[in-house]
Amino acid sequence: MLFVNPDAHSNRDIPNLSLAYAATYFKSRVIDYNTLPEPINRLYTGETDILGVSIQSRSYSHANSIKRKYEELFPDATVKSINGFMDVLCCYPFLQWDDTLNFDVPFSDELPFPEYERFDSFDTFFKNWKSGHWHYPVVTSLGCPFLCTYCASRNRKWISRSPENCVKELKQAKEAIKAEAVELAMELAEKKLKEKLTKEEQEKLLEDSLTKIGGKG
């Protein structure tokens, strides 16, 4: 099994978070054309049994051309869309073909943290996270009560992970990246959690801390 993130020509500094969770769950590698557009033919150097393509409206045309070319080169392979609990990223909804691989797991503290090293663009992410040039992403919640007309997330039920679980993920990122910005946000969030705040206060504090490093999902 192999996953691919087609080129959306935007938000190159943000991993496809839906695909990151799916790749971690299925233990799959990801060819990431959005952050690493070249070399364009690297997907076609070997055959896999199932190719999972993560599709958004902004990458729909590239996703379709990948499907056509892969099926032509490897007629025995199955090319499917891949979809999971995250149905929107950066305002754009995820789409699916008739044949889709459903990552049917609820968003909760039980999920393993996304393993971004599964992306072949990981070195680019790592270098930019470490230098503080790009923000390390943490998906703290899904949905949004606001009504921005251009955004597919608008007016949807808000669900979140616990602050403790988010801090655990930040701690892990701190160990791996050793970046000052991650360290600062993590220490602030952890310190405040120890002050026995109410759940609402913890969530507000975590949100503020994550905003410092642009970590709001």
Ligand code: SF4
């Ligand atoms: S505030 Fe909510 S609806 Fe508006 S862009 Fe952000 S996520 Fe989308």
